[in-house]
Amino acid sequence: MKKVLIADSHPLFRDFLKQKLSEDQIEVITTQENRDIYTKVITSLPNLIILDMEEDNSMEMEFLEKKMHDTNCADIPVIITGPKQDRSNIAAYAKYGVIKYFEKPVQFDMFFKSIGLVVRVPLSMDTTPCILDLHRNNNIIFIELALGLNREKIALLQFKLSEMIEREKLENPKVIIMLTNLELTFVDGYNLEFLIDNVLASSKIHAKNVKILSLSNFVKELVNGHTNYAGVEISSNLSRILNDLVDTSVTSDISDLITNRFLTPSYEAEDSASIATRFSSDGLEYSGKPQKTGTVLTIAIIDSDESSLEITKNYFEQAGAACFTYTKGQEFLNNYDDGKFDLILLDVLLNDQTGLSLLQRLHGMPHSPPIVIYSQSLQKDIIVKVLSAGAASYLVKPQKPNVLIQKCLSILKTKE
Known part of the structure; x- marks a missing residue:
């Protein structure tokens, strides 16, 4: 039986989620005190941690730091619910194993879907329009x-x-x-x-x-x-x-x-710690806001090999990232905005230009995200050139999903 640990002091969110997951035969462990999370995690070793983060998140960050340096639980995925934050701050949580960050109030259906994907259990959901x-x-x-x-x-x-x-x-x-x-x-x-x-x-x-x-x-x-x-x-x-x-x-x-x-x-404001009564499936015409998918990382993948591109995209989407794919360097440049991407995965063998020239151009831009070269085996002098031109790392195709993802996360861990 899969196990989910819910660390949330808000009884509405915690109790409703526990009820729903238990209906789908998922063991639920709860804690109201965030200071007890680490002890609960190392004793239960859940398949997923759902962590509520307060405005003053010192206690939650202390837990994430402990988790990251403990080999027994470092790889346990985390979904965070918390206050609105800048995208750059949310992306920084990826190094702790955080795969989704949902702003409160949480849209339950999107949140529930993410849980099912992580624990790999088909969770039941009534989709009747309402x-x-x-x-x-x-x-x-x-x-x-x-x-x-x-x-x-x-x-x-x-x-x-x-x-x-x-x-x-x-x-x-x-x-x-x-x-x-x-x-x-x-x-x-x-x-x-x-x-x-x-x-x-x-x-x-x-x-x-x-x-x-x-x-x-x-x-x-x-x-x-x-x-x-x-x-x-x-x-x-x-x-x-x-x-x-x-x-x-x-x-x-x-x-x-x-x-x-x-x-x-007289009762109008939605409690920020609560769950949205309207689900994202109701449509934008009711909420007036875009769907809250909880995306932590946004990655650009540039590769002229479309089959390789699709495989790599699937790897990262399964890890909770939002992926933008490009088969040409110029297509990517036309779509590039400062701060849009947290990481760029680049093949040096492109059809319209060399990956090296694209790398050099990107490295010269202000606030350029880390760039990982993911390509077929290259000559030693080319590897030296791409690393000298600013690439954060070089990986030879193909890699196992966990190797590729963990390497990219390790790059983000070193990013200040």
Whole structure:
């Protein structure tokens, strides 16, 4: 059985991730105190370490330094969740075996996919299109779903609700589940029950304070016929639901009450330590941000041999790097920007120019990244020339994946 160690003091993230991985038969080891990580790692030797990094990351860096110099655990891959950082800072973590860095709040589906690739276990993931919005106004929590019912998001909802109730110190929260944009039938019954069960899982949420806004007769029949949901009310009228939940003495016009007090949520900011309710699969039109893939290293591979190029690319992508490939030197130069690449892998045998001339040109540029020559066996005088021209190292094709990757990482370790 594969083992994953989660070092995270945030209970929402840690507990939800543990639940998900355990469902796929992965042993999960957790620690809340980052000072205990090293001891946990050397005693359990997990297949993957998931490390939460704080703004003050002295304790996490101390652990990474210890890990890097311990031959027993140096090769264990690490995925970090942490605050936004400059790309150059994130790239520097590669020398510690960090293969992914996810900015918080983490988009769970991208994060979960990366875990599966590292531990080589096909992790189950519901891909049903679904938009789930969660916000609070006073002591009323609104849960709105559109497109469909996605079990991953519904499972996450339980943890998000608990987090919100605890953080906002809600003593008697009331919940409105808005399903008016969903056409549900009996085939959705299992997921609908899962949704209501996850809402009622919080000890602070009572069935009598849960209202469901839906136009579906099926939803009404399922809830009314379910003994566990006694007290949950179904309605197709939001005004009626709000009349039951709030004090309307402040105004006689319920429409004013809805407009002034509820359409603008008081709970807007996503907790930076939390998990994004919207997944990257929802599309950019909902998040307004690019997908957070967690890329640590960005590498340029320049090689006129397309089969060799593809093999090398696959090596580094499996190690979590983002790869840009070029078959011609000029094509690469046209695409080159200062700071874009953390490492360049270069074959000296190019079709449109010599790799040596390209190397010399790159070495003359400010802030040029390390350049590793990866080529067929060369004459001794050519090897001397490329190393003299600024190449960080020279490797003879072909190399085993771990040899090639470790050599490139060792180059990055020496880079200041």
